[in-house]
Amino acid sequence: MGKDKKNKVLMSGNEAIAEGALQAGCLFYAGYPITPQNELIGYMSVHMFEKNGVFIQAESEIAAINMVYGASAAGVRAMTSSSSPGISLKQEGISYIAGAELPAVIVNIMRAGPGLGNIWPAQSDYFQATRGGGNGEYRCIVLAPASVQESFDLMSTSFGLADKYRIPVIVLGDGMLGQMMEPVQLPVASCQLPGKTKKPWALTGCKGREQNIVKSFYMREGDLEKFNLKLQGKYAQIMKNEQEYEEVDTKDAMIILVAYGSMARIAKSAVKFLSGKGIKAGLIRPITLWPFPVKAFQPRNRNICYLAVEMSYGQMVEDVKLAVCGKAKVAFLGRSGGGIPTEEEIINKAKTLSPKA
Amino acid sequence: MDKIYAHPKSLRDLPTHYCPGCGHGIAHRIIAEVVDELGIREKIIAVAPVGCAVIAYDYWDFDCSEAAHGRALAVATAIKRVRRDNIVFTYQGDGDLAAIGTNETIHADNRGENLTVVFINNGVYGMTGGQMAPTSLLSQKTATTVKGRDAQIHGFPLKISEMLALLPGVKYIERTSLHSPQEIIKTKRAVKQAFSNQIEGLGFSLVEILSPCPTYWGMAPRAALDWVRDVVIKEFPLGRIK
Numbered sequence: 001m002g003k004d005k006k007n008k009v010l011m012s013g014n015e016a017i018a019e020g021a022l023q024a025g026c027l028f029y030a031g032y033p034i035t036p037q038n039e040l041i042g043y044m045s046v047h048m049f050e051k052n053g054v055f056i057q058a059e060s061e062i063a064a065i066n067m068v069y070g071a072s073a074a075g076v077r078a079m080t081s082s083s084s085p086g087i088s089l090k091q092e093g094i095s096y097i098a099g100a101e102l103p104a105v106i107v108n109i110m111r112a113g114p115g116l117g118n119i120w121p122a123q124s125d126y127f128q129a130t131r132g133g134g135n136g137e138y139r140c141i142v143l144a145p146a147s148v149q150e151s152f153d154l155m156s157t158s159f160g161l162a163d164k165y166r167i168p169v170i171v172l173g174d175g176m177l178g179q180m181m182e183p184v185q186l187p188v189a190s191c192q193l194p195g196k197t198k199k200p201w202a203l204t205g206c207k208g209r210e211q212n213i214v215k216s217f218y219m220r221e222g223d224l225e226k227f228n229l230k231l232q233g234k235y236a237q238i239m240k241n242e243q244e245y246e247e248v249d250t251k252d253a254m255i256i257l258v259a260y261g262s263m264a265r266i267a268k269s270a271v272k273f274l275s276g277k278g279i280k281a282g283l284i285r286p287i288t289l290w291p292f293p294v295k296a297f298q299p300r301n302r303n304i305c306y307l308a309v310e311m312s313y314g315q316m317v318e319d320v321k322l323a324v325c326g327k328a329k330v331a332f333l334g335r336s337g338g339g340i341p342t343e344e345e346i347i348n349k350a351k352t353l354s355p356k357a
Numbered sequence: 358m359d360k361i362y363a364h365p366k367s368l369r370d371l372p373t374h375y376c377p378g379c380g381h382g383i384a385h386r387i388i389a390e391v392v393d394e395l396g397i398r399e400k401i402i403a404v405a406p407v408g409c410a411v412i413a414y415d416y417w418d419f420d421c422s423e424a425a426h427g428r429a430l431a432v433a434t435a436i437k438r439v440r441r442d443n444i445v446f447t448y449q450g451d452g453d454l455a456a457i458g459t460n461e462t463i464h465a466d467n468r469g470e471n472l473t474v475v476f477i478n479n480g481v482y483g484m485t486g487g488q489m490a491p492t493s494l495l496s497q498k499t500a501t502t503v504k505g506r507d508a509q510i511h512g513f514p515l516k517i518s519e520m521l522a523l524l525p526g527v528k529y530i531e532r533t534s535l536h537s538p539q540e541i542i543k544t545k546r547a548v549k550q551a552f553s554n555q556i557e558g559l560g561f562s563l564v565e566i567l568s569p570c571p572t573y574w575g576m577a578p579r580a581a582l583d584w585v586r587d588v589v590i591k592e593f594p595l596g597r598i599k
Contacts (some may be wrong), residue, residue, distance in 0.1 A: 212420045
C-alpha cells in the first residue's frame with residue numbers, strides 16, 4: 001500500500017470512517033440521522049453513488065440495520081452507523097446478523113445517556129457493545145479508534161474481520177472523535193478490493209447450485225445448541241487471534257493507565273507528564289475492546305497499579321480486573337454525562353496510586 | 358396425452374407442518390407454480406416472515422432469507438437494490454406486515470421498491486396461539502379478545518392495502534381469496550401479475566390473500582372457507598385496489 005503526501009487530507013472522524021468504508025469496498029450503506037454522527041451519513045449520501053454502491057436513508061434505525069442484514073445476505077459489504085440511542089434500536093437486527101452469521105459493520109459514535117441523554121461524547125455503551133447488546137448469547141468484534149487516521153484505517157480491518165469470521169463488527173467511537181478534524185493520509189490504492197472474499201453462502205439465486213438459506217431459526221431439538229457451540233468455537237478463535245492494543249512505556253512502569261478511544265489521548269498526555277515528574281507511568285490502549293487484549297496484562301511486578309480511565313462510571317475497568325485476575329491493584333477514574341476526565345484529574349489520581357519507591 | 362398438472366419444481370414434496378385446512382399450503386404452491394411458469398427459480402430470492410410460515414424455505418426450493426418480525430420489506434429492499442437482476446419477494450402475515458412491520462411496509466411501498474409482496478391475511482396470530490391481529494374482524498373472538506373485538510377497546514380492522522394504494526410508489530395491489538377453486542385461480546393470476554410487474558421493472562406490487570385459519574377461528578376447515586366467503590370479504594372486499 002503506497003503512501004503519497006498528496007493524498008493527505010483534512011477530515012472529521014465521521015468523514016474518515018465513511019471514506020475508509022468506501023475504500024474498503026463497502027457497497028451498501030443504510031442509516032438514519034442522529035447527532036453526533038451526521039457527517040457520516042451525509043458523506044455516504046454523496047460518495048456512495050460514485051462507487052456505484054447503494055445508499056438508503058432508512059425510515060428508522062430498525063429498518064436501516066435490517067437493510068444491512070439484507071444487503072449482507074445478498075453478498076455485498078454493508079454497513080450502518082448511528083449514535084447511542086439509535087444503536088439501542090439496532091440491537092434486534094445485530095442479534096439476527098450474529099445469529100445468521102452475516103458479516104456487517106456497525107459504527108457507534110457514542111453520546112451520553114441514558115435515554116435521550118445529550119450529544120456530548122461518552123463511552124457509556126461499552127457493556128452494550130462488548131457483551132452482545134441484543135438477545136441471545138453472541139459477540140461482536142469491537143474496534144475503538146483513537147484518531148481520525150485510525151478511524152479511516154480500522155474500516156478496512158473491520159470489513160476484513162467481518163468477512164473472515166462472518167460476524168458483526170462494531171466500530172466504537174465517541175462524539176469527540178467523530179467531530180474532530182485531523183489530517184488523514186489516504187492510501188494511493190484501495191487497501192482491499194471489494195468482492196475478494198468468496199461468499200458461497202450468499203443469496204444470489206440458486207443457479208447451478210443447491211438452495212441457500214440465511215436464517216437464525218433452529219426449531220428441532222438439539223439443533224440450536226449445536227449451532228451455539230459452533231458460534232462459541234468461532235468466538236474462542238477470535239479471542240485467541242485478534243487481540244489488538246497499543247502500549248506506551250509499560251516496560252518499567254509502576255502505574256499503567258488503561259484507556260481507549262479519545263480518552264486514551266488524554267491519558268497519553270498524562271503519562272508524558274508523570275514520566276517528566278519521575279513517576280514511572282505507562283499506557284495500555286486497547287484497540288479491540290472485544291476481544292479484550294488480555295495478553296497486554298501479562299504478569300508484571302505485583303506492586304504495580306493499573307488505572308482504568310473512562311468516559312463512563314466504570315465499564316472497561318471490569319475487563320481490566322478480569323484480565324489482571326487479582327494479581328495487581330486496579331483503580332478507576334471516570335466521568336460521564338458529557339464530562340471528560342481531564343489530564344490534571346488523571347495526574348492527581350495517578351499520584352495517589354504511585355507506590356512510594 | 359399432454360401432461361397438464363404436475364408437482365411444481367420449486368416446491369418440495371414434503372409432509373406439511375401446517376394445520377388441516379390452513380391456507381398457507383395453497384399459497385406456497387401458487388407461488389411455486391408461478392415461479393416455475395415464469396422460469397425464474399434460479400433468479401428468485403424469497404424473504405420469509407416470522408409467524409407460521411417462517412420455514413417456508415423448507416417447502417420452496419430456491420434461495421431464501423429469514424427476516425426479523427416485521428422487517429421483511431427492509432431486508433427485501435436491500436437485497437433487490439444490490440441485486441437488481443434477481444427477483445425478490447416477501448411472504449408476510451397480517452401481524453408481520455400490518456402491525457409490527459407497518460413502518461417498513463409503508464416506506465418500502467412509498468419508495469416504489471421494485472418488489473413483490475404476498476400478504477396472507479387470516480385475521481389472527483397463528484403461531485403464538487390465536488391472538489388478535491390488526492385485521493381481526495369486529496366481534497371476532499381471539500385469545501386476546503375473548504368477548505370479541507370491540508372497536509372502542511381494540512380499534513378497527515386495518516385495511517392496509519387500501520392505505521398503501523394511496524401512495525404514489527405503488528404499482529399494483531389486488532385482494533384475492535382462497536375460499537373456492539375459482540378464487541384460487543384468481544389468486545394465482547394476481548400473484549403472477551405481481552411477479553411479472555417486477556420482471557418488467559414496474560415497481561411495488563402486492564397481493565393480499567384472504568386465507569383460512571380453522572384452528573384459531575375455532576371452525577372446521579369447510580366452515581372456515583364459508584366464513585371467508587360470507588363474512589370476511591364483506592370487511593375486505595375482493596378485487597383490484599390499484
